Amino acid sequence: MAKKSSDNELVSNRKAYHDYEILDTYEAGMSLLGTEVKSLREHAGSLKDSYIQIIKGEMVLKNCHISHYSHGNIHNHPERRERKLLLHRSEINKLFRQVQEKGVTLIPLSIYLRKGRIKLKLASAKGKKLFEKRESLKAKEHKREIQKILKGDH
Numbered sequence: 001m002a003k004k005s006s007d008n009e010l011v012s013n014r015k016a017y018h019d020y021e022i023l024d025t026y027e028a029g030m031s032l033l034g035t036e037v038k039s040l041r042e043h044a045g046s047l048k049d050s051y052i053q054i055i056k057g058e059m060v061l062k063n064c065h066i067s068h069y070s071h072g073n074i075h076n077h078p079e080r081r082e083r084k085l086l087l088h089r090s091e092i093n094k095l096f097r098q099v100q101e102k103g104v105t106l107i108p109l110s111i112y113l114r115k116g117r118i119k120l121k122l123a124s125a126k127g128k129k130l131f132e133k134r135e136s137l138k139a140k141e142h143k144r145e146i147q148k149i150l151k152g153d154h
Contacts, residue, residue, distance in 0.1 A: 009111075010110075011045040011046065011047055012110040012111075013048065013109050013110060016107050016108075016109050016123070018128075019128060019133070020107060020126065020127055021125060021128055023104070023123065023124045023125055024123060025109065025123045026087065026095070027119050027122075029085070029118075029120075030061070030085060030111070030119070030120050031083060035069040035072045035075070036083075037118060038071075039067055039077075040111060044069075045066040045067065046064070046065040047110070047111070050063045050065075050107075051106065051107060051108075052106035054092065058084060058085075058092075059085035059087055061082065061084075061085055061120065062082055064108065085120060085122070098124045104126055105124070107125050108121070108122050109121040109123050
């Protein structure tokens with residue numbers, strides 16, 4: 001059996017690219033319980049409505065839903081608990097300075113496996129206004145039409 005690639009996406013926040021203008025992306029480790037890891041490996045999680053805060057110099061993922069592990073028992077984890085993110089101090093300080101700017105927020109983009117470890121891809125982002133969302137959809141549609149014409153599938 002062939003081995004899959006080293007980056008294996010488990011959960012993604014697909015609306016993030018639509019709702020936000022991504023400024024920078026970072027990779028962070030996550031402090032998880034055993035049943036959370038097993039549940040994520042079954043792709044049983046959601047980043048919808050989740051966000052990241054810096055509290056007392058530590059990064060915390062809030063409102064992230066990781067379902068109960070299917071074969072768990074009474075020691076299963078709470079589904080929406082706060083999870084600590086693991087980054088270097090210099091990265092946390094840089095992100096803290098960015099968040100101080102007006103309109104910049106930290107959002108999770110995806111949770112994936114890298115070399116057997118669960119990682120979180122996060123981004124500093126600015127929220128898009130409604131007209132910006134419409135413009136980006138029009139640009140994407142226009143690009144898709146051009147690709148179709150170039151391929152000759154019109």
